[in-house]
Amino acid sequence: MDKAQSTTTDRREIKTSIVSKIMNALEIYMGVLILTFIGLILDPLFLSPSHLIEIFAAEAQFLAIAIAGAYLITYGGKMADLSIPAIMTSAGFVTISCLEPFGFYPALLAGLLSGCLIGFINGLCIGFLKVNPIIWTLAMNFIVDGILRWFFEGKQIYPENELFLAINQKSIPFYFLIFIILFFHFFTKSSRCGQSVLMIGASEKVAHASGVKNGKTITLMFVLSSLCSAIAGICYCSSAKLATFNTGAGYDFKVVTAIVLGGVSLQGGKGYLSGAIGGLIFITFLETVMVLLGIQIYEQEIIKGVMFIGVVGFGVHLAKKAGHRV
Amino acid sequence: MDPSDKKKLEMMAVSKRYPGTLAVDAVDFDLNQGEVHALMGENGAGKSSLMKMMAGEFDDYEGEIHINGKKIDLHSPSAAKSAGIEMIHQELSLALPLSIAENILAGNLPVKGLFIDRKKMFQLAKENLQKVGLDLDPRQSIEKLSQHEQQLVEIAKALSNNPSILIMDEPTSSLSRSEVMRLFSLIKQLKNDGLSIVYISHHIAEIFEVADRATVMRDGKKVDCKSITELSPESLVDMMVGESMSHTKVTRKTSPSDVRFTFNSLSRYGFFHDCSFEIKRCEILGIGGLAGSGRTEIARSIMALDPLDHGSIYKDGEEMEFESMSDAIANGFAYLSEDRKTEGLALELSSQFNAVSASQLQKNLSHREKKEIYQGLAADTQVYPYDPNRFIYQYSGGNQQKILLCKWLATQPDLLILDEPTRGVDIGAKQVIHDVIAKIADMGKSILLISSDLPELVELSDRVIILRKGKISKSIEENFNEENILLAANG
Numbered sequence: 001m002d003k004a005q006s007t008t009t010d011r012r013e014i015k016t017s018i019v020s021k022i023m024n025a026l027e028i029y030m031g032v033l034i035l036t037f038i039g040l041i042l043d044p045l046f047l048s049p050s051h052l053i054e055i056f057a058a059e060a061q062f063l064a065i066a067i068a069g070a071y072l073i074t075y076g077g078k079m080a081d082l083s084i085p086a087i088m089t090s091a092g093f094v095t096i097s098c099l100e101p102f103g104f105y106p107a108l109l110a111g112l113l114s115g116c117l118i119g120f121i122n123g124l125c126i127g128f129l130k131v132n133p134i135i136w137t138l139a140m141n142f143i144v145d146g147i148l149r150w151f152f153e154g155k156q157i158y159p160e161n162e163l164f165l166a167i168n169q170k171s172i173p174f175y176f177l178i179f180i181i182l183f184f185h186f187f188t189k190s191s192r193c194g195q196s197v198l199m200i201g202a203s204e205k206v207a208h209a210s211g212v213k214n215g216k217t218i219t220l221m222f223v224l225s226s227l228c229s230a231i232a233g234i235c236y237c238s239s240a241k242l243a244t245f246n247t248g249a250g251y252d253f254k255v256v257t258a259i260v261l262g263g264v265s266l267q268g269g270k271g272y273l274s275g276a277i278g279g280l281i282f283i284t285f286l287e288t289v290m291v292l293l294g295i296q297i298y299e300q301e302i303i304k305g306v307m308f309i310g311v312v313g314f315g316v317h318l319a320k321k322a323g324h325r326v
Numbered sequence: 327m328d329p330s331d332k333k334k335l336e337m338m339a340v341s342k343r344y345p346g347t348l349a350v351d352a353v354d355f356d357l358n359q360g361e362v363h364a365l366m367g368e369n370g371a372g373k374s375s376l377m378k379m380m381a382g383e384f385d386d387y388e389g390e391i392h393i394n395g396k397k398i399d400l401h402s403p404s405a406a407k408s409a410g411i412e413m414i415h416q417e418l419s420l421a422l423p424l425s426i427a428e429n430i431l432a433g434n435l436p437v438k439g440l441f442i443d444r445k446k447m448f449q450l451a452k453e454n455l456q457k458v459g460l461d462l463d464p465r466q467s468i469e470k471l472s473q474h475e476q477q478l479v480e481i482a483k484a485l486s487n488n489p490s491i492l493i494m495d496e497p498t499s500s501l502s503r504s505e506v507m508r509l510f511s512l513i514k515q516l517k518n519d520g521l522s523i524v525y526i527s528h529h530i531a532e533i534f535e536v537a538d539r540a541t542v543m544r545d546g547k548k549v550d551c552k553s554i555t556e557l558s559p560e561s562l563v564d565m566m567v568g569e570s571m572s573h574t575k576v577t578r579k580t581s582p583s584d585v586r587f588t589f590n591s592l593s594r595y596g597f598f599h600d601c602s603f604e605i606k607r608c609e610i611l612g613i614g615g616l617a618g619s620g621r622t623e624i625a626r627s628i629m630a631l632d633p634l635d636h637g638s639i640y641k642d643g644e645e646m647e648f649e650s651m652s653d654a655i656a657n658g659f660a661y662l663s664e665d666r667k668t669e670g671l672a673l674e675l676s677s678q679f680n681a682v683s684a685s686q687l688q689k690n691l692s693h694r695e696k697k698e699i700y701q702g703l704a705a706d707t708q709v710y711p712y713d714p715n716r717f718i719y720q721y722s723g724g725n726q727q728k729i730l731l732c733k734w735l736a737t738q739p740d741l742l743i744l745d746e747p748t749r750g751v752d753i754g755a756k757q758v759i760h761d762v763i764a765k766i767a768d769m770g771k772s773i774l775l776i777s778s779d780l781p782e783l784v785e786l787s788d789r790v791i792i793l794r795k796g797k798i799s800k801s802i803e804e805n806f807n808e809e810n811i812l813l814a815a816n817g
Contacts, residue, residue, distance in 0.1 A: 190693075192686060192687055192690060195679075195683070195686055195687070196687065198675070198679075199672060199675075199683055202672035202673075202674050202675050203668070203672045203673075203674075205668050205669045206668070206669055206670065206671060206672045206683075207672075208631070208651070208669075209631060209651065209661075209663050209669040209670070210651075210683050210684040210687065210733075211650070211651045211652035211654075211655045211684055211687050211688070212652070212687060213650060213652060269672065269674055269675065270674065
């Protein structure tokens, strides 16, 4: 081997074809495009504004708000926050039950704080005590759910406050969503704290040995994420005009599916919020297309589950092939 | 042939090539029945590669290996095991929560039908424990044992396969003196039972106590093989270091001036004790010593990565107290970790991100500033190819190390602590890194250089202190060379 040569030349060139470059840039939006075509064939009005509003005005915007926060957890290498349903439920219950005695704004604050408190406890235990995030947040989900059922005696409660009910009518969730997406985009890409989150996601050891305060940063991650979930929960209750114990049911899995579909690595340190939102659009379109094709709701769930496993497995396969750590 | 002098193992002109380097270069090695054969050499001399070859970890070595006079291919660890070769690694490889018996018999637990025969397992384990003179209950879990007992269990585990050749890599690195003596009497007993032992150690004194012969390696080649009676510690060191000792010092424009950093009786119990030293402006202070002498631990405690139990740190006469590594960096301290891949760089992130990752935590940097900082540093350190978006794992080891150096230079430290700054890099990168280190010192910075690479320590340092078992054993102001550093490190 030519030694002098090898010191100055790194021959391991990275070969990428134009097709794979385009695929990489578009990522999940490629899938969104394909689904749009199928949708247009099945229903020429698939892309009409009224239809799009119908699709997204309902659940998708609450999901998107929760995704923005959960993205931070996955990006920071802590996989997923499975206590999202409990945070949403708790924010809804606390807000609605405080409306009567304290008024709208204090109630809103109390609801958000209750969500943040759960995130804060999650963050302390995962960041400082280094508990496994999946196990911890899953347990937290059950505990909070139990406390709420016990406290409210298993009854659902109804809001009777004009301002609260107006949240959903004035498309406030949508504006929130835009604001949150912009905030997290700049937070992760440009702020010091966001860069710390990225470094923790890539390697906690490297982050620690670079001067990052891992414990504090992880706690902040969970607090911000739970704040998003709490907002999503309050918006959901406003649109449903009640708080039930099913408020956030299934959001944990839906959120993780969108994030993983959007190309955010479950190992952390890789991916974009825009990808995660793309993942959500993909799932929403897929659901619509499946309805148009006459696929039943239970079959839809099976297809989504298989797709999730496929994406995670495929991602691991690709990563191994490219010589990444898995 | 005289049966008592039978060659157990013969390696003939074996070579092992890594990309870019020839780690083992046509080495002959032989091992007699019932002898302890020491393998000596500095770091990077090729000892561990030769050992790994014996243990069957390479399937692409060149040359021939004969066992009991018959040619054999040691292309997998299982091939080596069935040829009767067992290796005891420096890092113990025991599963802590499991019982002693399960550890000893791992891989060939006795079975009765579908189930493990527990009675037989404990009995077999007991027999193997007796071989190493341990009278312990094999049901006990490994966690409860002392370091020394764990070491013996590891040996018992190797012996349970009835090997004829045992390779021991630095077996005494974590043992106290009396434990070492007990280990040596065990080795003598095993030897008398006919076992052939390859013994690797940095501790020269030990070799004279335990070995029959010694083979010395340097730069991948065998220097010589001599009976221990023909050797003295000095002649052994000469063989390890080599005759041609004309290391040219890197050219320096400045010389050390006023004292900038003072460290007073630094201690972390169990790791290092009462270490005091000072570093001047423009000075490169070298720290020598064997692995485990506390060099890295001192650096980590200074940076508040590990606790500091006692002692004080002064910078320009002002006492410093760091709550976290972040504090230390903010006060002009930087520490380049010896562990590039798990602690130094985030392999999955881009070169530019890594290069500015530590400095951007200290102050807000715009995208343009980040780019400019990395561009300048990459040019100084000749990172090739210069591509801010290229991922770290796509770079060669030498370029990774240069980027790691950039990362800490970007924080503009006054004191740069370098822990093995050229470990595992090629000659070209090493030269560049050395030149950069000298240049930084010339710019008025202070440098603390920790290195196991003796020529590097001699070449770069203005002064050397030597650590032995957590204490500063010697400080050599001038006329230091590889021999006196190595002798001082061995005590």
